[in-house]
Amino acid sequence: MSQVKIPVDLILSKVVEESEKVQSRAKKASEVLLGELDTELAKTEYDVVYQEDRVKLKHYRPKTKIRYKTPLIVVYALINRETMLDLQPGRSVVERFLDAGIDLYMIDWGYPTHKDRFLGFDDHINGYMDNAIDFIRDQNKVDKVNLMGICMGGTFSVIYSALHPEKIKNLVTTVTPTNFDTKKGLLHVWMKHVDVDRVVDTFGNLPADVMNFGFLLLNPARLMIDKYVGFMENVDDKQFVENFVRMDKWIFDSPDLPGEVFREFVKNCYQGNLLLKNKLEVGGRRVDLKQLTMPLLNIYGKYDHLVPPEACEKLIDHVGSTDKKNICLDTGHIGIYVSSKYQKAFAPEIADWLKERDALEKNESPPKKAAPARKAVAAKAASPKKKVVAKSAKTAATSKPKPKPSPAQDPSETTPS
Amino acid sequence: MMDKTEETVDINAMLNMGLKFYGDLWGRMTDQWATFLGQGQTEKKTANGTFPKAQGAMNAALKNWQTLATAMAAPESVSSLLKGSGAMPDVLIKMAQTSVGSFLELQQSLFQRLGRVGESVKAYEFQDMEENIFRLWTDIYEKEFRQFFNVPQLGLLREYQEKTYQTMDKFNLFQANLAEFVRMLGLPFNHSSQVMQDKLTRLAENGELSEDVQAYYRMWIKVLEGHYMTLFQTPEYVEVLARTVNSLSDFHAARDAVFEDMLYLLPVARKTDMDDISRDLYELKKRLRKLEKESRHS
Numbered sequence: 001m002s003q004v005k006i007p008v009d010l011i012l013s014k015v016v017e018e019s020e021k022v023q024s025r026a027k028k029a030s031e032v033l034l035g036e037l038d039t040e041l042a043k044t045e046y047d048v049v050y051q052e053d054r055v056k057l058k059h060y061r062p063k064t065k066i067r068y069k070t071p072l073i074v075v076y077a078l079i080n081r082e083t084m085l086d087l088q089p090g091r092s093v094v095e096r097f098l099d100a101g102i103d104l105y106m107i108d109w110g111y112p113t114h115k116d117r118f119l120g121f122d123d124h125i126n127g128y129m130d131n132a133i134d135f136i137r138d139q140n141k142v143d144k145v146n147l148m149g150i151c152m153g154g155t156f157s158v159i160y161s162a163l164h165p166e167k168i169k170n171l172v173t174t175v176t177p178t179n180f181d182t183k184k185g186l187l188h189v190w191m192k193h194v195d196v197d198r199v200v201d202t203f204g205n206l207p208a209d210v211m212n213f214g215f216l217l218l219n220p221a222r223l224m225i226d227k228y229v230g231f232m233e234n235v236d237d238k239q240f241v242e243n244f245v246r247m248d249k250w251i252f253d254s255p256d257l258p259g260e261v262f263r264e265f266v267k268n269c270y271q272g273n274l275l276l277k278n279k280l281e282v283g284g285r286r287v288d289l290k291q292l293t294m295p296l297l298n299i300y301g302k303y304d305h306l307v308p309p310e311a312c313e314k315l316i317d318h319v320g321s322t323d324k325k326n327i328c329l330d331t332g333h334i335g336i337y338v339s340s341k342y343q344k345a346f347a348p349e350i351a352d353w354l355k356e357r358d359a360l361e362k363n364e365s366p367p368k369k370a371a372p373a374r375k376a377v378a379a380k381a382a383s384p385k386k387k388v389v390a391k392s393a394k395t396a397a398t399s400k401p402k403p404k405p406s407p408a409q410d411p412s413e414t415t416p417s
Numbered sequence: 418m419m420d421k422t423e424e425t426v427d428i429n430a431m432l433n434m435g436l437k438f439y440g441d442l443w444g445r446m447t448d449q450w451a452t453f454l455g456q457g458q459t460e461k462k463t464a465n466g467t468f469p470k471a472q473g474a475m476n477a478a479l480k481n482w483q484t485l486a487t488a489m490a491a492p493e494s495v496s497s498l499l500k501g502s503g504a505m506p507d508v509l510i511k512m513a514q515t516s517v518g519s520f521l522e523l524q525q526s527l528f529q530r531l532g533r534v535g536e537s538v539k540a541y542e543f544q545d546m547e548e549n550i551f552r553l554w555t556d557i558y559e560k561e562f563r564q565f566f567n568v569p570q571l572g573l574l575r576e577y578q579e580k581t582y583q584t585m586d587k588f589n590l591f592q593a594n595l596a597e598f599v600r601m602l603g604l605p606f607n608h609s610s611q612v613m614q615d616k617l618t619r620l621a622e623n624g625e626l627s628e629d630v631q632a633y634y635r636m637w638i639k640v641l642e643g644h645y646m647t648l649f650q651t652p653e654y655v656e657v658l659a660r661t662v663n664s665l666s667d668f669h670a671a672r673d674a675v676f677e678d679m680l681y682l683l684p685v686a687r688k689t690d691m692d693d694i695s696r697d698l699y700e701l702k703k704r705l706r707k708l709e710k711e712s713r714h715s
Binding site for chain 1: 602605626628629630631634638641642645646649650655656658659662663666667669670673691692694695696698699703706
């Protein structure tokens with residue numbers, strides 16, 4: 001057997017070089033970590049214009065002239081918080097929509113407590129969502145609104161649009177699971193084996209920490225090791241640290257999931273796949289996707305490990321709309337919203353698509369807002385505490401995994417060929 | 418009145434039986450140990466054909482215990498043990514007889530159960546012990562130990578005792594499942610280390626080793642990620658995950674039941690009270706909203 005040559009001298013000198021770098025990084029890191037950091041999220045100004053129980057309707061203050069006939073309401077998932085769409089100035093979907101001249105509303109689902117454990121799909125979709133949409137219709141004196149749903153909020157939006165098509169002008173779904181009969185995403189594999197009755201009957205609401213732990217388990221190598229190694233490597237970079245902490249705050253700022261919603265989502269969707277089969281019943285009414293006839297834009301991520309393309313792309317084949325379009329972006333579940341690169345493609349794409357269907361004519365003025373006719377909470381401005389200079393964000397600070405091929409990698413693929 | 422000789426014979430017989438049982442038990446354990454060594458561990462003999470120190474000591478200890486127990490069971494030893502017992506009052510002898518008898522029966526039952534632990538272990542083959550150890554413990558616990566927590570309780574406090582035992586039982590099951598789950602999560606680390614060793618050997622043989630330490634980290638994290646992704650899709654992992662979640666729910670429910678009893682003594686609302694109120698509130702609100710909507714549309 002031939003003698004193996006190992007460049008020990010080179011490796012050692014590299015180690016010494018690295019340790020010197022680490023030392024100097026540690027010095028700078030202490031300055032960064034002990035100094036003032038701006039890690040506040042969701043700074044764009046808004047008013048809470050309607051509130052029902054824990055659920056609030058935010059209305060973002062326009063930054064420019066409204067250029068659309070119809071207001072847009074964004075419905076986020078009940079998992080994590082809608083603040084992800086407004087991480088920081090310069091890296092905010094909300095900001096981009098406002099810059100495009102969209103009159104923007106967003107539902108904040110709040111933090112469910114013990115008393116919310118019995119609230120299911122019907123209460124959220126035909127209750128809170130419907131009331132918020134009615135409020136916007138009343139306030140703007142319009143018959144219909146534009147609706148955009150995100151992830152589980154997208155599933156809610158699809159159900160809502162099929163049940164109340166007369167209230168929705170255009171529907172945009174992003175990373176929205178509608179086909180649950182796939183083994184591509186790990187959630188789809190795992191959820192089929194969860195005894196959801198046992199979990200919900202015991203816990204009531206699904207605790208956020210349990211959910212977060214489950215999400216970390218989707219990719220422990222990246223989310224529990226590599227993410228923090230990356231942080232340590234850049235701990236001397238103030239901007240990186242700020243972005244990282246902001247993202248980390250968002251990730252672990254998770255409300256509990258109302259027990260009945262979790263039960264219905266797992267049983268009817270993940271285990272039964274009833275939505276695409278037109279067999280789902282919400283509030284005693286069957287959800288018939290053929291009733292969903294408004295224009296539909298369906299956007300999803302090619303490398304989404306939570307809601308893979310297979311879970312999203314079939315929707316347009318089942319709806320009654322004739323004007324419908326799928327867009328697959330080369331990114332993951334969160335990257336669509338937070339990566340600077342994809343934000344530039346994603347938000348303007350939606351704004352343009354809506355403009356083609358809903359732009360005001362040159363001499364037309366936007367709908368005038370009426371005084372709130374229904375229960376509305378006194379407007380509360382979320383004023384930013386301090387101004388930040390928007391810098392180009394490092395996407396590496398995002399703690400969700402970087403875009404990568406399929407999660408179903410064979411370890412043998414990782415060995416050298 | 419009973420004859421004293423008859424009493425002595427009774428105790429003799431009982432002690433004989435007990436001591437013989439101990440002798441047999443140690444004999445069985447020695448046999449099992451030998452079988453175990455014979456099955457998978459023979460390669461662990463030292464070069465001169467003897468067992469390493471620890472194994473040798475274990476063999477010797479088991480043999481000694483067996484010899485001692487057999488010697489104790491001999492009639493002359495029993496008689497010598499009982500020497501002077503005739504001086505005891507009848508009632509004490511009777512009490513001792515009953516106590517010793519019950520104790521021996523319990524002991525026998527316990528040791529028989531422990532003996533069966535060895536049988537359960539055998540079914541798993543010790544070669545795979547590292548792989549199966551936690552599954553093994555869960556099975557042993559379920560088959561041999563958890564019955565102790567299901568022994569019927571009696572009397573005024575029966576319900577409370579039952580709930581406490583149920584909590585302990587569910588906790589043990591959860592711990593066993595969790596241990597198995599955690600072990601499974603550790604597997605990709607072992608496998609990725611092996612892959613890395615192979616990779617490094619190959620790189621070294623080709624003279625392609627990088628001097629950049631970070632390159633090795635990147636290589637390792639990629640391999641580790643791949644192993645995790647493979648593991649997470651296996652039916653075994655999904656099964657263990659589901660079992661762990663279920664046992665956590667069961668433990669949680671059992672623990673809540675105990676806390677509910679404790680809280681009942683205090684002037685505070687319990688979880689079930691809050692559930693009832695929440696449900697009432699939920700239904701009332703729903704009816705109210707329905708009426709509100711109807712009145713708005715009419």
